[in-house]
Amino acid sequence: xxxxxxxxxxxxxxxxxLHQCTNLEALDAQxxxxxxxxxxxxxxxAPSLHVGNLISIMMLRRWQKxxxxxxxxxxxxxxxxxxxxxxxxxxQLLNEAAIAANMASIRNVFSRFIELDNGKGNSPxxxxxxxxxxxxxxxxxxxxxxxxxxxFSINRMLTFDSVRLRLDREQPLTFLEFNYxxxxxxxxxxxxxxxxxxxxxxxxxxxxxxxxGVELGRRTDSLELFGLTTPLLTTASGAKMGKTxxxxxxxxxxxxxxYDYWQFWRNxxxxxxxxxxxxxxxxxxxxxxRLDTLEGSEINDAKKILADAATTxxxxxxxxxRARQTSESTFEQGSIGDALPSIEISRSELKQGxxxxxxxxxxxxxxxxxxxxxxxxxxxxxxxxxxxxEELTVVTxxxxxxxxxxxxSAGRKRHALVLPI
Numbered sequence: 001x002x003x004x005x006x007x008x009x010x011x012x013x014x015x016x017x018l019h020q021c022t023n024l025e026a027l028d029a030q031x032x033x034x035x036x037x038x039x040x041x042x043x044x045x046a047p048s049l050h051v052g053n054l055i056s057i058m059m060l061r062r063w064q065k066x067x068x069x070x071x072x073x074x075x076x077x078x079x080x081x082x083x084x085x086x087x088x089x090x091x092q093l094l095n096e097a098a099i100a101a102n103m104a105s106i107r108n109v110f111s112r113f114i115e116l117d118n119g120k121g122n123s124p125x126x127x128x129x130x131x132x133x134x135x136x137x138x139x140x141x142x143x144x145x146x147x148x149x150x151x152f153s154i155n156r157m158l159t160f161d162s163v164r165l166r167l168d169r170e171q172p173l174t175f176l177e178f179n180y181x182x183x184x185x186x187x188x189x190x191x192x193x194x195x196x197x198x199x200x201x202x203x204x205x206x207x208x209x210x211x212x213g214v215e216l217g218r219r220t221d222s223l224e225l226f227g228l229t230t231p232l233l234t235t236a237s238g239a240k241m242g243k244t245x246x247x248x249x250x251x252x253x254x255x256x257x258x259y260d261y262w263q264f265w266r267n268x269x270x271x272x273x274x275x276x277x278x279x280x281x282x283x284x285x286x287x288x289x290r291l292d293t294l295e296g297s298e299i300n301d302a303k304k305i306l307a308d309a310a311t312t313x314x315x316x317x318x319x320x321x322r323a324r325q326t327s328e329s330t331f332e333q334g335s336i337g338d339a340l341p342s343i344e345i346s347r348s349e350l351k352q353g354x355x356x357x358x359x360x361x362x363x364x365x366x367x368x369x370x371x372x373x374x375x376x377x378x379x380x381x382x383x384x385x386x387x388x389x390e391e392l393t394v395v396t397x398x399x400x401x402x403x404x405x406x407x408x409s410a411g412r413k414r415h416a417l418v419l420p421i
Contacts, residue, residue, distance in 0.1 A: 007067065008027075017059055040056045040073065041073040045102065049106050049250075056201060064127060077132045128195070180393055181363040201229070206207055206229060214226065260414070263323070276310075281382040333384055342417035356372075397420070
């Protein structure tokens with residue numbers, strides 16, 4: 001166990017969150033001496049955050065549990081530009097209505113992981129949610145460039161990974177995107193002024209942007225600010241964390257069912273189980289160390305514990321229990337679980353017959369009819385556990401099982417139900 005003065009730094013170091021820090025010793029000392037404020041920023045590029053964002057959300061959770069106040073910064077302003085960090089090409093720009101809708105949709109996820117300030121006198125460490133559009137949209141461009149642009153060196157900005165990646169691959173980097181790092185740095189200074197925020201946290205791909213904010217605060221306001229990043233996670237096999245064949249692992253239940261979320265964690269690679277237990281659950285380190293000794297088939301018990309704990313945090317204990325029961329009845333007892341993702345279909349439509357590839361798309365097991373056809377041609381699609389041999393197979397009333405449903409599968413681990421009504 002690594003020894004530090006503060007609960008926060010000790011926790012993140014021993015649980016595997018710590019990657020880089022601008023001044024770890026000073027941050028540790030200040031965390032031990034007083035309650036501080038820190039933030040993480042989230043742009044509103046989709047209606048839900050995903051598992052790739054989860055490590056930073058857990059950092060906010062660790063921060064709050066250590067006695068400090070978190071800020072969730074919603075990028076209502078910066079989303080209009082797009083962060084070039086880690087991207088080969090520019091993001092598609094969203095209009096204001098789409099950004100507002102995305103923001104409203106993703107705000108709810110934070111209340112599951114951290115205590116939010118409800119304005120009714122709750123604890124001093126209750127988190128607040130702010131929108132950087134509140135100050136970015138008020139900036140006078142010429143005045144802003146005069147006051148803050150002079151603190152940024154183009155020479156240095158060209159060395160940042162987010163810029164070099166594009167230039168090395170001869171991909172265009174627009175002037176709009178080039179301004180993103182300046183605005184993110186200004187966010188940090190604005191939060192320091194408004195909320196006495198002293199720490200910005202983020203993934204390792206944000207290191208350059210975060211350091212810019214630390215340095216801008218020192219130059220403009222003589223502030224001592226800190227930056228801290230987490231490792232950019234990959235699985236033991238080298239895959240990007242949170243990416244599957246079906247796409248992103250969303251945190252909102254309307255974009256990914258609690259059952260599929262539970263299954264994502266249940267299917268963790270053996271070599272990742274202990275690491276993910278440390279990062280994505282609140283299980284004590286001693287218990288995780290015990291689970292890390294399990295071998296052979298017993299490792300599946302640790303995977304279920306991981307899936308239960310992660311799903312409980314994101315959805316609820318009841319949702320985790322239903323998902324586990326459904327999984328066990330589906331895979332271990334051979335029956336059909338009632339918590340599988342499902343769609344309803346009229347009996348009249350089934351009497352006429354519906355293409356199997358269309359149902360695979362409608363249940364979400366394939367993103368398009370073309371993908372569903374390829375799945376069938378590759379032998380990866382099943383109807384009531386039997387391989388769908390023909391690309392143009394039609395599903396009818398005759399396919400309703402004795403349980404009164406139709407079960408579709410994509411591969412061995414993704415399933416959905418069609419419910420005749």
